Amino acid sequence: MEPHLYYGIALVIFISGIYKFLVYPAFLSPLAKIPNAHWSCSFSSVWILWMKWTKQENRQVYKHHMEKGPAVRLGPSLVSINCYDDGLKRIYLGGFPKPEFYFNGFAVYGTPNLFTIKDNITHAAHKKALSSCFSKSSVMSSQTARAATRDVLFNRVLPLIYKASTENKAIEVIELSYSCLLDTFVQWQFGRSLGSNLVEDEKERRMYLDGFLGISEYTFWQYHFPSLISVLQKVGIHLIPKSVLRAFELVENWNLEKCDQAQQLLASGQQLSSDDQPVAFEPALKGMSEIDAKPKAYPQRLPLASDMFSLNSGAFETSGNTSTYLFWELSRRPEWQTKLREELLGLNPPLKHTPGKPVEIDDITSPQDIDKLPILHAILMETLRLWPSVPGGQPRIVPRPCTLGGYHNIPPGTTVQSYASVLHRMPDVFPSPFEWKPERWLDASQEELAVMRKWFWGFGSGGRMCLGLHFAYYSMKFLFAGIYSNFTTTVHDNGDMEPSDGYLAGPIGHRLELKFHLVE
Ligand code: HEM
Ligand SMILES: *[C@@H]1O[C@H](CO)[C@@H](O)[C@H](O)[C@H]1NC(C)=O
Ligand SMILES: *[C@@H]1O[C@H](CO)[C@@H](O)[C@H](O)[C@H]1NC(C)=O
Ligand SMILES: *[C@@H]1O[C@H](CO)[C@@H](O)[C@H](O)[C@H]1NC(C)=O
Numbered sequence: 226m227e228p229h230l231y232y233g234i235a236l237v238i239f240i241s242g243i244y245k246f247l248v249y250p251a252f253l254s255p256l257a258k259i260p261n262a263h264w265s266c267s268f269s270s271v272w273i274l275w276m277k278w279t280k281q282e283n284r285q286v287y288k289h290h291m292e293k294g295p296a297v298r299l300g301p302s303l304v305s306i307n308c309y310d311d312g313l314k315r316i317y318l319g320g321f322p323k324p325e326f327y328f329n330g331f332a333v334y335g336t337p338n339l340f341t342i343k344d345n346i347t348h349a350a351h352k353k354a355l356s357s358c359f360s361k362s363s364v365m366s367s368q369t370a371r372a373a374t375r376d377v378l379f380n381r382v383l384p385l386i387y388k389a390s391t392e393n394k395a396i397e398v399i400e401l402s403y404s405c406l407l408d409t410f411v412q413w414q415f416g417r418s419l420g421s422n423l424v425e426d427e428k429e430r431r432m433y434l435d436g437f438l439g440i441s442e443y444t445f446w447q448y449h450f451p452s453l454i455s456v457l458q459k460v461g462i463h464l465i466p467k468s469v470l471r472a473f474e475l476v477e478n479w480n481l482e483k484c485d486q487a488q489q490l491l492a493s494g495q496q497l498s499s500d501d502q503p504v505a506f507e508p509a510l511k512g513m514s515e516i517d518a519k520p521k522a523y524p525q526r527l528p529l530a531s532d533m534f535s536l537n538s539g540a541f542e543t544s545g546n547t548s549t550y551l552f553w554e555l556s557r558r559p560e561w562q563t564k565l566r567e568e569l570l571g572l573n574p575p576l577k578h579t580p581g582k583p584v585e586i587d588d589i590t591s592p593q594d595i596d597k598l599p600i601l602h603a604i605l606m607e608t609l610r611l612w613p614s615v616p617g618g619q620p621r622i623v624p625r626p627c628t629l630g631g632y633h634n635i636p637p638g639t640t641v642q643s644y645a646s647v648l649h650r651m652p653d654v655f656p657s658p659f660e661w662k663p664e665r666w667l668d669a670s671q672e673e674l675a676v677m678r679k680w681f682w683g684f685g686s687g688g689r690m691c692l693g694l695h696f697a698y699y700s701m702k703f704l705f706a707g708i709y710s711n712f713t714t715t716v717h718d719n720g721d722m723e724p725s726d727g728y729l730a731g732p733i734g735h736r737l738e739l740k741f742h743l744v745e
Contacts (some may be wrong), residue, residue: 250301255634258294259304260526262286270300277447278727283616283646291728292649296630303640305618306630307647309679314643315629317687320345321621324640329451330444331535331729333477338531341537345688351532352692356513358504361695365592370699372500372586373412378707379584381424386741387580395717395738399731402548402704404430407541409700414537415487416503421508434478437538439469444727477530480537484530488523500586505536536693541612544697546731548704550612551604553722553732554661554741555705556714561604561663566744568600569710576710595702603666605701609683610649611661617728618642619685645682646730654680712741 246579251257251267262285263272276282286305289297295308306312327341339355342348342597357363365368382405404423412420424432440447443465446454454464487506491498497503509532513525555562569575570591595601621643629635650658654676655665669677684691691697720734 227268233413234280241717251264255632255636256298256302259296259298259630259632260289261298262289266298266300266303266668268301270303273303274298274449275307280616283644283726283730285623286644287647287650294630296632300640302638303620303642304629304635305647306641307651308630308645311628312630313643313648313682315684316621316643317619317626317685317689320688321519321624321641323689324620324622326448326620328450333531333534334481335526336527336531337590338535339692340535348688351512354508355505355532355663355692358508359692359695363504364695364699365596367413367504368500368586369417369454369502369504370409370413370696371592372417372590372702373409374416374700375411375584375586375589376420377408377424378703379578379589381408381422382704383578383707383711384580384608385424386708387578387743390712390741390743391738394739397736397738398552399545399549399735399737400430400434403434403541403545405546406548406700407433407537410540410696411483411537413696414503414533414540415483416490416497416506417501418490419483419486421504432472432475433479434473437507437542439648440465440473441729442467444729448728476538477534479536481526481530484526484533487562490714506533508531530685539691540693540696540700542729542731544701546614546729547608547612547697548701549732549737550724551701551705551717552714552739553716553737554608555604555709556716559713561600562709562713565600565604565705565709568598569706572598572706572710576707578707578711580734590706592699592703595706596698598702598706600663601702601706603663604705605698606666607661607663610655610681611659612724612730613645613683614730615685615728616646616724616726616730617643618644643682645685648680648682648697652678693705708741711744713744714739714741 245270257267261267265272273282274488276285286297286299290305290307295306295312297305297307304317322343322345323341324343328337330341332338332341339348339351342351358367363414382401385401386396401424408421408423421429421433423433448466451581457464484506487503488510491503491507491510510523513529555565572594574588574590576590616677620640623629623635623637623639623641625637626634629641635641649655651660666674666677684697686695717738717740719738720732721738722732722734723735724730725733
């Protein structure tokens with residue numbers, strides 16, 4: 226070939242590259258009409274990756290929506306949407322599939338689970354088996370859930386708080402919340418005979434919490450560069466230290482062992498009492514496979530374990546971070562503690578702690594009565610609003626051309642996402658959005674309340690909305706009703722309470738120590 230032919234080919238490649246990576250995305254793509262967060266977002270993801278790396282994404286996206294309206298372009302093929310009709314409703318109620326992000330960040334045993342599955346058909350099959358036991362009426366009437374609350378909250382946590390209060394000792398409540406919520410959930414999930422005891426067993430607590438949380442420092446690489454992790458690993462560079470991975474594996478093994486034991490228990494045909502059922506495991510197992518006597522050979526062992534892992538980890542961490550902020554807000558606001566306690570004293574029978582006397586199920590107020598308490602509900606809603614534990618973008622892939630945030634013809638394949646941390650801080654829906662004001666949920670008119678509920682997005686919405694929200698309400702409401710019936714709290718000491726800025730959030734300092742004071 227003539228040399229000028231090579232130049233010709235090179236020129237064509239160069240020009241089509243310029244067109245594809247610069248001219249088209251920046252000027253011709255329908256996305257070009259959407260305001261950029263930064264000028265480089267038209268053709269590069271550097272800005273959004275930098276925001277994630279420096280942990281200011283949620284804050285920055287909020288600022289840009291305030292300035293630029295309901296749609297903001299964050300990258301060549303990434304748009305943040307902050308409105309309801311051609312936003313939340315179209316994307317999340319429309320069943321747009323999830324991207325790779327979820328698998329990268331949340332698959333365990335190398336296997337997808339309920340949380341990470343991309344398309345809504347496969348997802349629906351997994352969810353079908355579990356949706357009934359997670360419904361509000363099932364959770365509220367579950368004997369196993371009540372027995373779990375009795376064992377964990379009333380007979381482990383409250384005695385521990387009582388003891389600390391008589392000795393005038395402070396308690397660190399982030400780990401106490403994690404432990405209480407995980408133990409309660411696991412008793413219900415696998416049955417009480419297979420329950421955990423993080424509240425009292427320090428060894429199990431350290432194994433689970435250190436193993437689980439150790440990896441959260443490395444989510445940037447996990448979420449966005451999973452193949453870089455494995456490539457570098459081959460040449461001996463460990464972006465995630467081996468010790469961190471090993472610690473996480475212990476948690477995976479812990480969950481797998483519970484699945485195996487629950488499977489064996491069911492296969493044995495042993496009669497289980499009505500307050501000791503593997504409430505979540507049993508239907509999941511039935512949904513996926515036939516019960517098999519050989520524990521290591523039951524079909525779908527790892528996919529099932531992966532689903533169970535997504536449940537018990539999802540259960541303690543989100544509710545635990547929410548509970549921590551609730552403790553923090555209440556502890557600095559004695560007037561709300563008084564209001565809450567007055568409401569709680571009206572319960573029949575009231576929840577009370579009597580030192581040295583184990584609580585029976587019949588001593589515990591019904592979950593329906595706890596659920597109906599307006600002040601407790603308002604306090605929890607306001608905490609979920611101001612301190613969402615999933616504040617970050619929940620990405621979805623556009624399946625067909627559509628209009629979003631007022632912009633037409635958003636092309637298929639574009640990633641779109643909304644942020645609870647932005648929706649929850651719209652000043653026209655939630656005046657003084659950065660203030661914790663439970664009264665906004667109590668004093669609102671029916672119309673105002675309807676608008677607030679539409680914009681409240683703590684649990685997401687649509688087909689991929691949080692599966693565990695009723696369990697979350699159930700367990701957190703009991704936790705606070707149980708404690709504030711007999712105690713007031715004050716802050717003793719705390720680390721940095723600023724929430725980490727990312728997909729998930731909790732206090733950066735990871736430490737909140739409270740003093741509990743007995744009220745009779
Ligand atoms: C305060 C407590 C909780 C909050 C704020 C919360 C929040 C959320 C959010 C925002 C999502 C959607 C995430 C996304 O699509 O990016 C989600 C999904 C999910 N949550 Fe929760 N959650 C809570 C408690 C729980 C509990 C107690 C469980 C289980 C026992 C649970 C299990 C799940 C599962 C399985 C999904 C995936 C659902 C699906 O894809 O179908 N969550 N949660
Ligand atoms: C599942 O996804 C398809 C294609 O995006 C959509 O048309 C359908 O409505 C979705 N179904 C549900 C239940 O979300
Ligand atoms: C909970 O908070 C911790 C920081 O204290 C954070 O690392 C973790 O990602 C948070 N988890 C969730 C589910 O919000
Ligand atoms: C807890 O509060 C109830 C209701 O006020 C009271 O009857 C009970 O004695 C209190 N328990 C303790 C240990 O003071």
